[in-house]
Amino acid sequence: MVSPSLPERPPSPPPAPITRRASPKRDALLGAARELFSRQGYRAVGIDTVLARAGVAKMTLYKHFGSKEELIAAVLTQVGEEISAALTARVAATSADGGPPLLAMFDWLEAAVRAPDFHGCLFIKAASEYPDPGDLPRQAAVAFKQNCRALLEQLCRGAGAANPEQLAGALHLLLEGALVLAFLQRDPQAAVDARRAAALLLEDEGIRAGLLCRASAATLH
Amino acid sequence: MVSPSLPERPPSPPPAPITRRASPKRDALLGAARELFSRQGYRAVGIDTVLARAGVAKMTLYKHFGSKEELIAAVLTQVGEEISAALTARVAATSADGGPPLLAMFDWLEAAVRAPDFHGCLFIKAASEYPDPGDLPRQAAVAFKQNCRALLEQLCRGAGAANPEQLAGALHLLLEGALVLAFLQRDPQAAVDARRAAALLLEDEGIRAGLLCRASAATLH
DNA sequence: TCTGGGATAGACAGATTGGTCTATCTCCAA
């Protein structure tokens, strides 16, 4: 069987409001903010805490980011780019090995929820805490999720699904559900469950490449 | 075919920290808090705003609830009880009509996300904003989700699933995923997708009672 | 009418918040 086509790079994220250049201070801010926001939430962490953690002065923060919301949006954009790159690489590597690219998404998911710094989905949290459509964090979160959906649809088309949008919709549900339940239950089992359910749905679509050997292995556990 | 057994009432929610008695002021607080927290988030809404909306004095709030967190937890407990009751009733009504109880959960979900006051899942938001395991809002959210899981497992057993825990896990993923995507996308299509995917998974389990006629209707849309 | 329980308006307290700004320092390249 011919391997499904490799995915192209997802669409670019929205442009950052303030010009971005390589800057150790900016990177320190993004890193500290990411860590703190991820653990404790966005509104629960004041900028003074971010500053102390990053070792950066307040004016420097406001030089790089116009507001706290822009800092948050910048964190989300950066994280989103990293995840997109990681997913794309993972899918490409899986394809090169003759495995199922769509299930590569779920392999990435499982690794992500097992990571020690997993504290739930930064994007879901951003949209929850900044729910107004005009809020930058919500916009950045929605943009990223749309990118993920586009990647899923692309992979479904590449896999020859009869209705790629519909299948992508179902798989996306499983991904999001797993992120939420892994966070709530503090247990990566949700990601394992998601992969299994995804495999079943793919099988229903008659997408069998490389599935059976992995599904059999799961059964043996 | 014999209808699956009806579900018993889910386990009781955790006890409220302060004695609850019928009280118009208390109800006003819970109602106002629910509305405001649902729309804007928990930390984004100060208690003064809740008070103004409820038409209640601050001392009265602190008489009924020891802290803002307890107010939040009480809202979640109340909402959780309402949802559990609604789900149980929905499942019972569906069973009485000879329909598939498991899919009744998804019918409820679709109605919920279509409601004008749907602003995302209050429980996911609570756990996101109060992520520490000792935080009352997180505890209340996790308790509710565990109840939902237990109900799902019970229905799966009643439906004769070969592995009810596993099937319940998959269905739970779809439910949570739909809540998140309906919120992010501001589109109830996620709930429709979830129901369809659930129907497929049930079919895979050989649980067919009443499925085909509904699935065919969905196909015609 | 009187009393007790429930409720009120809002002052108070200390802390925190996001953002603005001054004066000064550091570093690097020309």
Next chain:
DNA sequence: TTGGAGATAGACCAATCTGTCTATCCCAGA
């Protein structure tokens, strides 16, 4: 060495936050 860019500590600002409390009012039942 000098100048410019980048960065600093931290004061300042107005607003907001959660929770505590006083003095007072209202209502229902005895």
